[in-house]
Amino acid sequence: MAAILLDGKKTAADIREALKDRVIKLAEKGVRPGLSVTLVGDDPASNVYVTAKDAAAKEVGIQAWTHRLPAAISEKDLADHLERQNRDPAIHGILLQLPLPSHLPSEKLLNLISARKDVDGFHPISLGNLMLGRTGFRPCTPWGVQVLLKAYNLSPEGKHVVIAGRSNIVGKPIANILMQKEPFANATVTVCHTGTPDLGVYTRQADFIIAAMGKPGVITGDMVKEGAVVVDVGVNRVKTDKTKSGFRLVGDVDFESVSKKASYITPVPGGVGPMTIAMLLTNTVHSAEMTLG
Ligand code: NAP
Numbered sequence: 001m002a003a004i005l006l007d008g009k010k011t012a013a014d015i016r017e018a019l020k021d022r023v024i025k026l027a028e029k030g031v032r033p034g035l036s037v038t039l040v041g042d043d044p045a046s047n048v049y050v051t052a053k054d055a056a057a058k059e060v061g062i063q064a065w066t067h068r069l070p071a072a073i074s075e076k077d078l079a080d081h082l083e084r085q086n087r088d089p090a091i092h093g094i095l096l097q098l099p100l101p102s103h104l105p106s107e108k109l110l111n112l113i114s115a116r117k118d119v120d121g122f123h124p125i126s127l128g129n130l131m132l133g134r135t136g137f138r139p140c141t142p143w144g145v146q147v148l149l150k151a152y153n154l155s156p157e158g159k160h161v162v163i164a165g166r167s168n169i170v171g172k173p174i175a176n177i178l179m180q181k182e183p184f185a186n187a188t189v190t191v192c193h194t195g196t197p198d199l200g201v202y203t204r205q206a207d208f209i210i211a212a213m214g215k216p217g218v219i220t221g222d223m224v225k226e227g228a229v230v231v232d233v234g235v236n237r238v239k240t241d242k243t244k245s246g247f248r249l250v251g252d253v254d255f256e257s258v259s260k261k262a263s264y265i266t267p268v269p270g271g272v273g274p275m276t277i278a279m280l281l282t283n284t285v286h287s288a289e290m291t292l293g
Contacts, residue, residue: 003262004152005271006231008144011151012274015282016060022285023061026292033288034063035093035119035280036085040078040104041071046097053095056277062284063090071101078104079112086114092291093119093284116290119283122169130176137283142173144275145210145231146184154208154229154264156187162202164219164252165212166193170233174210199223211252221257230262233272 023033035057039050050066057064069078085094094117100106115125121139129136149156161178165171171191178187187208192199200223203209211219212233224230234252242248251268259265266272 001260003230003259003265006148006152006264006266008148008266008271008274011148012278014151015147015275015278016056019060019281019285022289026285026288027061029292031288031291032061032063032090033093033285034065034088034091035095035284036065036067036088036091037095037097038067038069038078038081038085039097040069040073041101042068043099046099050097053277053280057281057284060281060285062281065091073104075104075109078109082109082112086112086117091117092287093117093280095120095280117287119280119287121173121283127168127173127176130173133180133182137287138177138279139169139173140279140283141170141233141272141276142177144272144279145174145233146177147279148231148266148272148275149208149229150184152264155184156208157183157185159187159207160190160205161187161208161210162190162192162206163210163212164192164199164203165210165214165233166191167212170212171210174212174233178208209253213252215252216250217252217254219253219258221254221261224258224261226261227263228261230258230265231272232266232268235268235273 037050037053039046054064054066085091094113110122115123118126118137121137126137156178163171163175175189175191178185179189190202192202203223204225206228208229210231214234216236216238232251232253236250237247238250240248249269
């Protein structure tokens, strides 16, 4: 039986629609949510992401500024730029697009962003709040995975979730979210990585598989239990002679074989990807709402 697609594009569009109402309510109280996005250098993929974030923010009525700074900017100048955003009351959310050029210390600079405006959810305070089960900004992609599952009423509660990947921005926060004692979480979570000798031993036991490795097609049909829910966070550019660009985007899951075993599966593109921006906008609107007390 073919798996049902978890449509991130549609779910994200529904979220943006709902946000428009919250933005109108804020406007009635004299507040317009503001999002500042900073891109350093001219990485083409990052450029596409910031342009998409800017357009999506404006679509829901958020005031958005995209700062394109030169790749050679000094750490001090970038730090001063971020401090200005921290102080600006019109800005409720600050995003520093990664990756940064290699001479800039990403973690140190991310930590300069005020935790109250950390709509990306990467600040240690946000991640600490998540680990402690407190409210706070949740990282956008991991939270987007949970919200996408919720949109299809697929609760991981009481189920075995196997996550492949333990990065600080995807794997670890997803594990933290899905193990919280809360609705659409409360799962038994196993986290796999390159130190896991045989990934398939774990994925075959999983009711939910979350793939976040950045390695094309690692999860194949024989590694998936019949009826499992499969969420593919991976985005990999692979060469092909079938597109004009010579590339196509694929996930970490071999869609062809896995979609025959899974009950639900995310496509790549169009699955988790659009959810990331929707959650960024949600965090920004929430940040603006918090200024009202
Ligand atoms: P990352 O920092 O490179 O981390 C990859 C993780 O996967 C690491 O923990 C690594 O293990 C593990 N891993 C790699 N190969 C493995 C294998 N064969 N078996 C088991 N574990 C393996 O990557 P990331 O930043 O988390 O991103 C992961 C993927 O998600 C990428 O494709 C990225 O483009 C995509 N992504 C998508 C979105 C979105 O909006 N859809 C957002 C962010 C990222 P070790 O720790 O042992 O090295």
